[in-house]
Amino acid sequence: MSTLNESHIQRIFDKLDEDGDGLVSLDELKELLDKIGACTGLDELQSLVGKTSLNFIDFLFFYEAMVKKNNEEKIKEDNMNINDNSLEDDLVEAFKVFDLNGDGFISCEELQKVLSRLGLWDEKEGSDCKNMIHMYDTNLDGVLDFEEFKNMMLVSKS
Incomplete structure:
Protein backbone atom coordinates (compact mmCIF):
# COMPACT_ATOMS: atom_id res chain seq x y z
CA MET A 1 0.00 0.00 0.00
CA SER A 2 1.65 3.24 -1.03
CA THR A 3 1.26 6.20 1.25
CA LEU A 4 -0.81 9.18 0.22
CA ASN A 5 -0.38 12.74 1.34
CA GLU A 6 -3.03 14.51 3.38
CA SER A 7 -4.56 16.35 0.40
CA HIS A 8 -5.10 13.05 -1.43
CA ILE A 9 -6.69 11.56 1.67
CA GLN A 10 -8.91 14.65 1.99
CA ARG A 11 -10.11 14.18 -1.62
CA ILE A 12 -10.91 10.54 -0.95
CA PHE A 13 -12.75 11.51 2.22
CA ASP A 14 -14.76 14.16 0.36
CA LYS A 15 -15.72 11.63 -2.34
CA LEU A 16 -16.87 9.14 0.27
CA ASP A 17 -18.84 11.78 2.18
CA GLU A 18 -21.69 11.73 -0.33
CA ASP A 19 -24.14 13.77 1.76
CA GLY A 20 -21.51 16.38 2.70
CA ASP A 21 -22.11 16.14 6.45
CA GLY A 22 -18.39 15.89 7.22
CA LEU A 23 -18.68 12.23 8.20
CA VAL A 24 -18.01 8.96 6.42
CA SER A 25 -20.27 6.15 7.54
CA LEU A 26 -19.05 2.62 7.98
CA ASP A 27 -21.16 1.60 4.96
CA GLU A 28 -19.35 4.20 2.82
CA LEU A 29 -16.00 3.08 4.19
CA LYS A 30 -16.86 -0.58 3.56
CA GLU A 31 -17.71 0.24 -0.08
CA LEU A 32 -14.25 1.77 -0.52
CA LEU A 33 -12.52 -1.18 1.13
CA ASP A 34 -14.48 -3.61 -1.05
CA LYS A 35 -13.45 -1.67 -4.18
CA ILE A 36 -9.76 -1.88 -3.32
CA GLY A 37 -9.98 -5.56 -2.42
CA ALA A 38 -9.74 -5.19 1.34
CA CYS A 39 -13.13 -6.76 1.97
CA THR A 40 -14.33 -6.87 5.53
CA GLY A 41 -17.67 -7.29 7.27
CA LEU A 42 -19.47 -4.37 8.86
CA ASP A 43 -19.21 -5.96 12.31
CA GLU A 44 -15.44 -6.37 11.94
CA LEU A 45 -15.12 -2.81 10.64
CA GLN A 46 -17.24 -1.51 13.55
CA SER A 47 -15.00 -3.25 16.09
CA LEU A 48 -11.88 -2.03 14.27
CA VAL A 49 -13.03 1.59 14.05
CA GLY A 50 -15.06 1.74 17.27
CA LYS A 51 -17.52 4.24 15.81
CA THR A 52 -20.41 4.30 13.36
CA SER A 53 -18.90 7.14 11.34
CA LEU A 54 -15.60 8.94 10.94
CA ASN A 55 -14.77 12.62 10.66
CA PHE A 56 -11.72 13.56 8.60
CA ILE A 57 -9.27 13.26 11.51
CA ASP A 58 -10.63 9.79 12.39
CA PHE A 59 -10.44 8.81 8.71
CA LEU A 60 -6.82 10.02 8.56
CA PHE A 61 -5.90 7.98 11.66
CA PHE A 62 -7.68 4.94 10.19
CA TYR A 63 -5.70 5.29 6.95
CA GLU A 64 -2.39 5.67 8.81
CA ALA A 65 -3.17 2.62 10.96
CA MET A 66 -3.92 0.57 7.84
CA VAL A 67 -0.65 1.64 6.19
CA LYS A 68 1.31 0.77 9.34
CA LYS A 69 -0.44 -2.61 9.63
CA ASN A 70 0.25 -3.36 5.96
CA ASN A 71 3.94 -2.47 6.33
CA GLU A 72 4.28 -4.67 9.43
CA GLU A 73 2.61 -7.57 7.61
CA LYS A 74 4.98 -7.11 4.67
CA ILE A 75 8.03 -7.25 6.96
CA LYS A 76 6.69 -10.40 8.64
CA GLU A 77 5.96 -11.96 5.24
CA ASP A 78 9.44 -11.08 3.99
CA ASN A 79 10.97 -12.59 7.12
CA MET A 80 8.91 -15.77 6.69
CA ASN A 81 10.10 -16.08 3.10
CA ILE A 82 13.69 -16.46 4.25
CA ASN A 83 14.10 -20.18 3.79
CA ASP A 84 17.62 -20.02 2.51
Missing part, protein backbone atom coordinates in the same frame (compact mmCIF):
# COMPACT_ATOMS: atom_id res chain seq x y z
CA ASN A 85 20.01 -20.72 5.40
CA SER A 86 22.86 -19.13 3.49
CA LEU A 87 21.07 -15.78 3.56
CA GLU A 88 20.62 -16.08 7.32
CA ASP A 89 24.28 -17.06 7.67
CA ASP A 90 25.31 -14.07 5.54
CA LEU A 91 23.25 -11.76 7.74
CA VAL A 92 24.88 -13.19 10.87
CA GLU A 93 28.33 -12.59 9.38
CA ALA A 94 27.41 -9.06 8.30
CA PHE A 95 26.09 -8.34 11.80
CA LYS A 96 29.40 -9.51 13.29
CA VAL A 97 31.27 -7.04 11.08
CA PHE A 98 29.35 -4.15 12.66
CA ASP A 99 29.25 -5.57 16.23
CA LEU A 100 32.87 -4.71 16.95
CA ASN A 101 32.84 -5.56 20.66
CA GLY A 102 30.80 -8.75 20.23
CA ASP A 103 28.11 -7.78 22.73
CA GLY A 104 25.24 -8.65 20.37
CA PHE A 105 24.34 -5.04 19.58
CA ILE A 106 25.39 -2.43 17.02
CA SER A 107 25.92 0.94 18.67
CA CYS A 108 26.17 4.30 16.97
CA GLU A 109 29.92 4.34 17.54
CA GLU A 110 30.37 0.87 16.04
CA LEU A 111 28.26 1.79 13.01
CA GLN A 112 30.26 4.96 12.43
CA LYS A 113 33.63 3.15 12.76
CA VAL A 114 32.69 0.43 10.27
CA LEU A 115 31.18 2.85 7.78
CA SER A 116 34.32 5.01 8.06
CA ARG A 117 36.55 1.99 7.37
CA LEU A 118 34.45 1.20 4.32
CA GLY A 119 34.69 4.79 3.11
CA LEU A 120 30.93 5.23 3.48
CA TRP A 121 30.95 7.80 6.29
CA ASP A 122 31.38 11.48 5.63
CA GLU A 123 31.04 13.69 8.69
CA LYS A 124 31.15 16.75 6.41
CA GLU A 125 27.77 15.74 4.98
CA GLY A 126 26.31 15.89 8.47
CA SER A 127 25.51 12.18 8.63
CA ASP A 128 23.98 11.14 11.94
CA CYS A 129 24.32 7.51 12.92
CA LYS A 130 21.80 7.95 15.75
CA ASN A 131 19.10 8.74 13.19
CA MET A 132 20.23 5.80 11.06
CA ILE A 133 19.89 3.43 14.02
CA HIS A 134 16.64 5.02 15.21
CA MET A 135 14.95 4.19 11.90
CA TYR A 136 15.16 0.45 12.66
CA ASP A 137 15.45 0.41 16.45
CA THR A 138 12.00 -1.05 17.18
CA ASN A 139 12.50 -1.41 20.94
CA LEU A 140 14.02 2.11 21.19
CA ASP A 141 17.06 1.05 23.23
CA GLY A 142 19.45 3.08 21.05
CA VAL A 143 21.22 0.08 19.53
CA LEU A 144 20.41 -2.56 16.91
CA ASP A 145 20.09 -6.19 17.92
CA PHE A 146 20.31 -8.94 15.30
CA GLU A 147 16.55 -9.03 14.54
CA GLU A 148 16.45 -5.25 14.03
CA PHE A 149 19.55 -5.48 11.82
CA LYS A 150 17.95 -8.31 9.84
CA ASN A 151 14.75 -6.30 9.34
CA MET A 152 16.83 -3.33 8.20
CA MET A 153 18.69 -5.46 5.67
CA LEU A 154 15.51 -7.10 4.36
CA VAL A 155 13.60 -3.83 4.04
CA SER A 156 16.56 -2.21 2.29
CA LYS A 157 16.81 -5.21 -0.03
CA SER A 158 13.15 -4.93 -1.17
Whole structure:
Protein backbone atom coordinates (compact mmCIF):
# COMPACT_ATOMS: atom_id res chain seq x y z
CA MET A 1 0.00 0.00 0.00
CA SER A 2 1.65 3.24 -1.03
CA THR A 3 1.26 6.20 1.25
CA LEU A 4 -0.81 9.18 0.22
CA ASN A 5 -0.38 12.74 1.34
CA GLU A 6 -3.03 14.51 3.38
CA SER A 7 -4.56 16.35 0.40
CA HIS A 8 -5.10 13.05 -1.43
CA ILE A 9 -6.69 11.56 1.67
CA GLN A 10 -8.91 14.65 1.99
CA ARG A 11 -10.11 14.18 -1.62
CA ILE A 12 -10.91 10.54 -0.95
CA PHE A 13 -12.75 11.51 2.22
CA ASP A 14 -14.76 14.16 0.36
CA LYS A 15 -15.72 11.63 -2.34
CA LEU A 16 -16.87 9.14 0.27
CA ASP A 17 -18.84 11.78 2.18
CA GLU A 18 -21.69 11.73 -0.33
CA ASP A 19 -24.14 13.77 1.76
CA GLY A 20 -21.51 16.38 2.70
CA ASP A 21 -22.11 16.14 6.45
CA GLY A 22 -18.39 15.89 7.22
CA LEU A 23 -18.68 12.23 8.20
CA VAL A 24 -18.01 8.96 6.42
CA SER A 25 -20.27 6.15 7.54
CA LEU A 26 -19.05 2.62 7.98
CA ASP A 27 -21.16 1.60 4.96
CA GLU A 28 -19.35 4.20 2.82
CA LEU A 29 -16.00 3.08 4.19
CA LYS A 30 -16.86 -0.58 3.56
CA GLU A 31 -17.71 0.24 -0.08
CA LEU A 32 -14.25 1.77 -0.52
CA LEU A 33 -12.52 -1.18 1.13
CA ASP A 34 -14.48 -3.61 -1.05
CA LYS A 35 -13.45 -1.67 -4.18
CA ILE A 36 -9.76 -1.88 -3.32
CA GLY A 37 -9.98 -5.56 -2.42
CA ALA A 38 -9.74 -5.19 1.34
CA CYS A 39 -13.13 -6.76 1.97
CA THR A 40 -14.33 -6.87 5.53
CA GLY A 41 -17.67 -7.29 7.27
CA LEU A 42 -19.47 -4.37 8.86
CA ASP A 43 -19.21 -5.96 12.31
CA GLU A 44 -15.44 -6.37 11.94
CA LEU A 45 -15.12 -2.81 10.64
CA GLN A 46 -17.24 -1.51 13.55
CA SER A 47 -15.00 -3.25 16.09
CA LEU A 48 -11.88 -2.03 14.27
CA VAL A 49 -13.03 1.59 14.05
CA GLY A 50 -15.06 1.74 17.27
CA LYS A 51 -17.52 4.24 15.81
CA THR A 52 -20.41 4.30 13.36
CA SER A 53 -18.90 7.14 11.34
CA LEU A 54 -15.60 8.94 10.94
CA ASN A 55 -14.77 12.62 10.66
CA PHE A 56 -11.72 13.56 8.60
CA ILE A 57 -9.27 13.26 11.51
CA ASP A 58 -10.63 9.79 12.39
CA PHE A 59 -10.44 8.81 8.71
CA LEU A 60 -6.82 10.02 8.56
CA PHE A 61 -5.90 7.98 11.66
CA PHE A 62 -7.68 4.94 10.19
CA TYR A 63 -5.70 5.29 6.95
CA GLU A 64 -2.39 5.67 8.81
CA ALA A 65 -3.17 2.62 10.96
CA MET A 66 -3.92 0.57 7.84
CA VAL A 67 -0.65 1.64 6.19
CA LYS A 68 1.31 0.77 9.34
CA LYS A 69 -0.44 -2.61 9.63
CA ASN A 70 0.25 -3.36 5.96
CA ASN A 71 3.94 -2.47 6.33
CA GLU A 72 4.28 -4.67 9.43
CA GLU A 73 2.61 -7.57 7.61
CA LYS A 74 4.98 -7.11 4.67
CA ILE A 75 8.03 -7.25 6.96
CA LYS A 76 6.69 -10.40 8.64
CA GLU A 77 5.96 -11.96 5.24
CA ASP A 78 9.44 -11.08 3.99
CA ASN A 79 10.97 -12.59 7.12
CA MET A 80 8.91 -15.77 6.69
CA ASN A 81 10.10 -16.08 3.10
CA ILE A 82 13.69 -16.46 4.25
CA ASN A 83 14.10 -20.18 3.79
CA ASP A 84 17.62 -20.02 2.51
CA ASN A 85 20.01 -20.72 5.40
CA SER A 86 22.86 -19.13 3.49
CA LEU A 87 21.07 -15.78 3.56
CA GLU A 88 20.62 -16.08 7.32
CA ASP A 89 24.28 -17.06 7.67
CA ASP A 90 25.31 -14.07 5.54
CA LEU A 91 23.25 -11.76 7.74
CA VAL A 92 24.88 -13.19 10.87
CA GLU A 93 28.33 -12.59 9.38
CA ALA A 94 27.41 -9.06 8.30
CA PHE A 95 26.09 -8.34 11.80
CA LYS A 96 29.40 -9.51 13.29
CA VAL A 97 31.27 -7.04 11.08
CA PHE A 98 29.35 -4.15 12.66
CA ASP A 99 29.25 -5.57 16.23
CA LEU A 100 32.87 -4.71 16.95
CA ASN A 101 32.84 -5.56 20.66
CA GLY A 102 30.80 -8.75 20.23
CA ASP A 103 28.11 -7.78 22.73
CA GLY A 104 25.24 -8.65 20.37
CA PHE A 105 24.34 -5.04 19.58
CA ILE A 106 25.39 -2.43 17.02
CA SER A 107 25.92 0.94 18.67
CA CYS A 108 26.17 4.30 16.97
CA GLU A 109 29.92 4.34 17.54
CA GLU A 110 30.37 0.87 16.04
CA LEU A 111 28.26 1.79 13.01
CA GLN A 112 30.26 4.96 12.43
CA LYS A 113 33.63 3.15 12.76
CA VAL A 114 32.69 0.43 10.27
CA LEU A 115 31.18 2.85 7.78
CA SER A 116 34.32 5.01 8.06
CA ARG A 117 36.55 1.99 7.37
CA LEU A 118 34.45 1.20 4.32
CA GLY A 119 34.69 4.79 3.11
CA LEU A 120 30.93 5.23 3.48
CA TRP A 121 30.95 7.80 6.29
CA ASP A 122 31.38 11.48 5.63
CA GLU A 123 31.04 13.69 8.69
CA LYS A 124 31.15 16.75 6.41
CA GLU A 125 27.77 15.74 4.98
CA GLY A 126 26.31 15.89 8.47
CA SER A 127 25.51 12.18 8.63
CA ASP A 128 23.98 11.14 11.94
CA CYS A 129 24.32 7.51 12.92
CA LYS A 130 21.80 7.95 15.75
CA ASN A 131 19.10 8.74 13.19
CA MET A 132 20.23 5.80 11.06
CA ILE A 133 19.89 3.43 14.02
CA HIS A 134 16.64 5.02 15.21
CA MET A 135 14.95 4.19 11.90
CA TYR A 136 15.16 0.45 12.66
CA ASP A 137 15.45 0.41 16.45
CA THR A 138 12.00 -1.05 17.18
CA ASN A 139 12.50 -1.41 20.94
CA LEU A 140 14.02 2.11 21.19
CA ASP A 141 17.06 1.05 23.23
CA GLY A 142 19.45 3.08 21.05
CA VAL A 143 21.22 0.08 19.53
CA LEU A 144 20.41 -2.56 16.91
CA ASP A 145 20.09 -6.19 17.92
CA PHE A 146 20.31 -8.94 15.30
CA GLU A 147 16.55 -9.03 14.54
CA GLU A 148 16.45 -5.25 14.03
CA PHE A 149 19.55 -5.48 11.82
CA LYS A 150 17.95 -8.31 9.84
CA ASN A 151 14.75 -6.30 9.34
CA MET A 152 16.83 -3.33 8.20
CA MET A 153 18.69 -5.46 5.67
CA LEU A 154 15.51 -7.10 4.36
CA VAL A 155 13.60 -3.83 4.04
CA SER A 156 16.56 -2.21 2.29
CA LYS A 157 16.81 -5.21 -0.03
CA SER A 158 13.15 -4.93 -1.17
